[in-house]
Amino acid sequence: MEDGGEKARLRCTACGWTHWNNPTPVLAAVIEYEGHILLARNAAWPGRRFALITGFMEAGETPKDGIAREIKEETNLDARELNLIGVYEFFRMNQVIIAFHARCEGEVRLSPELAEHKLFKYDDVMCWPAGTGYALAEWLRSRGHEPKFMEMR
Template identity: 60%
Template sequence: MSDFKFCPICAASLIMRADDGDTRKVRLTCPDGHWTHWDNPLPVLAALVEIDGKILLARNAAWQDNMFALITGFMERDETPEQGIARELKEETNLDADQITLIGVYEFMRKNELIIAYHIKASGTIQLSPELLEYRLLAPAKLRPWRAGTGYAVADWMRQRDLEVEFVDRPILAD
C-alpha cells in the first residue's frame, strides 16, 4: 500500500474507496474527488546482455555475495523502452547496445513492477557504475534462470535458443 496520506490538490486526508462500486478494487482517493492514487505498476527495463558470445550478469552493491542478475533500470519520461535499456546499459556498464531484441514482458507483483526484458548484443569495454560491484561473463549454456522477475526472461531466451533450462531458487552463482 502507498504512503500517500493527503490529496495533492486540496490537502484533504485520503480515504479508501471502491473503484466504481467494485469492492475488489479499493483505491486511495480524495473524498472530494480531486485525485485518485491508481498505484499502477512501474515499468522496469531488463537487459540480458551478450558480449563476445557470453552473457553478462552483475552484482548490485546492495546484494549478498555471489548474487548476480541482469542489468535493470527504470524507464524515464520521454524515452522508448529500447532507448531506456540502451541508456541503462551505458550508465551501468559503459557498453554500447548494438542490437536490441525484445524477449518478453513479465509481471513482478511483489514490487508492483512490469518488467520489459530485452536481449542486447553489446560492444565496448565493461566499466561498472558504483551501483554494481562486480560482474561475471557466462557461456549461455551455463545460465541458470531463477523463479522470479527477470529469471523468467532468462528462461524464455534460453528456450528460444534450444538451451536446457534448469531453474534455481535465487540468482546465485557458485564460485
C-alpha cells in the same frame, strides 16, 4: 470504490486524490557480450547473486532507448542490437518487466551501483524463478539451451 470497479482504491477525502497503485514498468536486458551472458551484482545486495541489467524508463523515451541508456550507464557497453524478449509480471515488487536481448560491444566499466560482473556460458547460467529470470529462461530456450532454475529460499 473508484470508478465503480471491483478494486478498492485509496482516495483522500479532503482533496479527492486517488492512489492507483499501478505497476511500475522496469526495463531489463539479457546482455550477450563476447559470446557469453553478462550478469552483474548490485552493490547494495548481500551475498553474490548476479542478475540482468535493469532500470527505469525516463519521461519521453521508448523502452528500447531506455534499456540502451541503462546498459551504457551501468556497464559502459554499447548495444549494437536490441530485440524484445517479452513482458513479465513481477507481482512481489508491483512491476512489469519489459525484457530485451542486447548484443553489446565495448569495454566493461561498471557504474558505482554495481559491485561486479561475471560472464556466463549459456549452459552454465542459473535462472531465478521470478520476472527477469523467466525472461532469461525464455531467451535461452529460443537459442536452443534448456534453462536451469535455482531454488529460492
